[in-house]
Amino acid sequence: MPTPPLTAGFAAQLAQDLGPDDVRMILSVFRADLTRLDGELHEAAAAQDATAFRRAAHGLAGAAGAVGAAELEAACRAAMARTGADMMGPDLAAIHGLAEASLDDLATYVARLDGGPHG
Amino acid sequence: MADIPQAHARVLVVEDTPTQAELARVMLTSLGHEVRVIETAAMALEVARSWQPDAILVDIELPDYNGFELMKQLHAEGVESAVVVVTANGSINTAVEAMRLGAVDFIVKPFPKARLAVTLANALEKRALVAQLRTVRARLDRDRFFGFIGASPPMQAAYRTIESVAASKASVFITGESGTGKELAAEAVHKASPRAGRAFIALNCGAIPRDLLESEVFGHVKGAFTGATSDREGAAKAADGGTLFLDEIGEMPLEMQVKLLRFVQTGTFSPVGSSRVEKVDVRFVCATNRDPMQDVQAGRFREDLYYRLYVVPVMLPPLRDRGGDILLIARHFLQLFSREENRRFTGFAPEAERALMAYPWPGNVRQLQNVVRNVVVLHDGDLVDAAMLPPPVVMPGTHPPPAVAAPSPPPTDAFTPPAPFLPAEPPPADPPPVGPAPWAEPEIVPLAEMERRLILAALKHTTHDVPRAAALLQINPSTIYRKLQSWKANGLVPAD
Numbered sequence: 030m031p032t033p034p035l036t037a038g039f040a041a042q043l044a045q046d047l048g049p050d051d052v053r054m055i056l057s058v059f060r061a062d063l064t065r066l067d068g069e070l071h072e073a074a075a076a077q078d079a080t081a082f083r084r085a086a087h088g089l090a091g092a093a094g095a096v097g098a099a100e101l102e103a104a105c106r107a108a109m110a111r112t113g114a115d116m117m118g119p120d121l122a123a124i125h126g127l128a129e130a131s132l133d134d135l136a137t138y139v140a141r142l143d144g145g146p147h148g
Numbered sequence: 149m150a151d152i153p154q155a156h157a158r159v160l161v162v163e164d165t166p167t168q169a170e171l172a173r174v175m176l177t178s179l180g181h182e183v184r185v186i187e188t189a190a191m192a193l194e195v196a197r198s199w200q201p202d203a204i205l206v207d208i209e210l211p212d213y214n215g216f217e218l219m220k221q222l223h224a225e226g227v228e229s230a231v232v233v234v235t236a237n238g239s240i241n242t243a244v245e246a247m248r249l250g251a252v253d254f255i256v257k258p259f260p261k262a263r264l265a266v267t268l269a270n271a272l273e274k275r276a277l278v279a280q281l282r283t284v285r286a287r288l289d290r291d292r293f294f295g296f297i298g299a300s301p302p303m304q305a306a307y308r309t310i311e312s313v314a315a316s317k318a319s320v321f322i323t324g325e326s327g328t329g330k331e332l333a334a335e336a337v338h339k340a341s342p343r344a345g346r347a348f349i350a351l352n353c354g355a356i357p358r359d360l361l362e363s364e365v366f367g368h369v370k371g372a373f374t375g376a377t378s379d380r381e382g383a384a385k386a387a388d389g390g391t392l393f394l395d396e397i398g399e400m401p402l403e404m405q406v407k408l409l410r411f412v413q414t415g416t417f418s419p420v421g422s423s424r425v426e427k428v429d430v431r432f433v434c435a436t437n438r439d440p441m442q443d444v445q446a447g448r449f450r451e452d453l454y455y456r457l458y459v460v461p462v463m464l465p466p467l468r469d470r471g472g473d474i475l476l477i478a479r480h481f482l483q484l485f486s487r488e489e490n491r492r493f494t495g496f497a498p499e500a501e502r503a504l505m506a507y508p509w510p511g512n513v514r515q516l517q518n519v520v521r522n523v524v525v526l527h528d529g530d531l532v533d534a535a536m537l538p539p540p541v542v543m544p545g546t547h548p549p550p551a552v553a554a555p556s557p558p559p560t561d562a563f564t565p566p567a568p569f570l571p572a573e574p575p576p577a578d579p580p581p582v583g584p585a586p587w588a589e590p591e592i593v594p595l596a597e598m599e600r601r602l603i604l605a606a607l608k609h610t611t612h613d614v615p616r617a618a619a620l621l622q623i624n625p626s627t628i629y630r631k632l633q634s635w636k637a638n639g640l641v642p643a644d
Contacts, residue, residue: 043171046260046262047178051178054170058166091163091164091165091207091257092166094236094257095167095168095257095258096171102236106236
């Protein structure tokens with residue numbers, strides 16, 4: 030069974046630990062991180078800047094790991110070792126796809142929080 | 149989940165990923181902690197120095213340098229916060245490296261609030277235990293306590309008693325042979341107490357003429373007795389809010405003991421010649437070199453007063469029971485007197501140390517002080533060798549029975565001759581008062597002879613305590629040592 034982009038179990042745990050308001054706030058920070066870091070990752074890859082690429086991939090991995098987006102985190106950690114032309118390889122597209130899926134998942138999750146009992 | 153109860157702590161989060169940083173901040177704040185979030189290792193170091201957090205959560209990958217390097221720097225600067233490493237990599241290597249560099253624990257991302265709470269609580273508890281252990285070790289190992297020098301177990305016990313009783317108002321009764329530091333102990337009780345900022349008044353009951361003792365303690369009003377030309381405040385009033393130290397309490401006349409008992413019971417007294425009742429707040433510390441219970445049984449000390457004053461006993465051990473303290477103290481005096489006398493001594497030769505350790509020191513610390521002063525005044529060099537030590541320290545045949553063969557004798561009425569420099573003369577059973585005596589026309593003799601008589605009389609009066617004799621005569625102790633050496637050489641006093 031494929032792993033959901035945002036680990037539902039962990040998100041539910043977060044909601045239980047923090048309450049809906051704090052989860053909303055954390056998820057909005059996560060959304061901003063994803064958007065910013067995905068952009069930085071693409072810019073670094075286009076510029077063939079390995080240092081900036083690694084830093085952006087590390088940041089994405091950290092943000093994804095914090096909210097339990099395990100697949101996105103794993104993809105970002107794998108990309109951290111890429112250099113040169115490899116930076117523009119399939120990892121980049123996969124990361125972007127997982128980030129988009131995480132944001133969609135996030136929107137659904139937040140809507141559920143707003144709409145009724147969470148979890 | 150029910151939150152684990154946590155003591156409020158300052159927690160520094162070192163994390164450059166906003167999602168992770170915010171998550172940690174929200175969780176820690178909801179646990180009741182004060183939180184600061186920093187993105188770089190360099191900033192974290194600055195905040196750790198200035199804010200002194202109780203715990204630091206450190207991410208391994210930071211923009212400027214990694215978390216391990218930050219931990220090295222925190223350790224090098226003596227920052228004592230409990231460090232918890234936050235890592236995405238739960239490998240054994242990461243954990244081992246984190247612990248090797250002083251981390252208390254590590255936590256793998258993502259973590260639920262409960263895991264963070266437990267990890268942090270354990271880290272803070274461990275930090276508190278380490279701090280407690282350090283404090284206890286420092287207490288057990290300390291070789292100085294207020295004016296005392298000594299790390300031996302019996303002195304550690306005395307320090308602990310003094311510390312424990314200091315905060316209360318309970319009366320303290322100090323016992324110990326002559327020269328063991330009873331007045332130092334009394335001062336330590338005062339200095340460690342909340343009364344430290346107020347007066348410490350010491351009164352030697354054995355050195356004050358019977359007729360004057362009541363006036364010394366309670367004061368008098370003008371005309372109370374012949375010579376009372378004005379009102380005079382006594383020790384009780386002077387010690388108000390502070391500590392009144394009654395040394396040689398066993399020498400206090402019975403009639404004065406009755407008045408002291410009333411004062412101890414009520415905190416009130418009347419100055420001699422006055423019916424005015426004054427109330428003061430005084431903490432009593434008493435001392436004697438005798439067994440106070442023996443004095444009670446012999447009828448020399450009132451039982452009711454004994455039980456009023458003997459609330460917390462502090463027993464000061466004789467020097468012969470203090471093992472390595474002998475050398476600690478000897479080195480201290482050697483350094484002190486060498487500086488005063490402009491000598492080069494830096495220590496004792498091994499043979500001299502053995503001699504000091506073997507001697508039973510019947511005069512205790514005071515005698516050791518005299519011996520070291522004698523050596524410093526009469527000799528010079530880098531090391532004190534055994535030949536420089538005066539007899540009987542270097543003459544084993546003349547030693548009193550060693551403590552190992554015979555346990556410390558109980559304090560008795562008998563004077564223990566402390567100093568080896570003069571022929572042993574029994575002290576007067578009832579020492580003459582220190583206070584002014586009626587002036588009689590002196591016999592006219594050569595000035596040098598008068599000087600010799602006066603110095604010998606001062607030594608006799610102070611039971612051969614050279615520094616005290618020198619203080620009474622207002623001369624330097626080294627003058628007395630030099631005179632004694634010269635008189636011995638010329639046969640004016642018997643040789644040792």
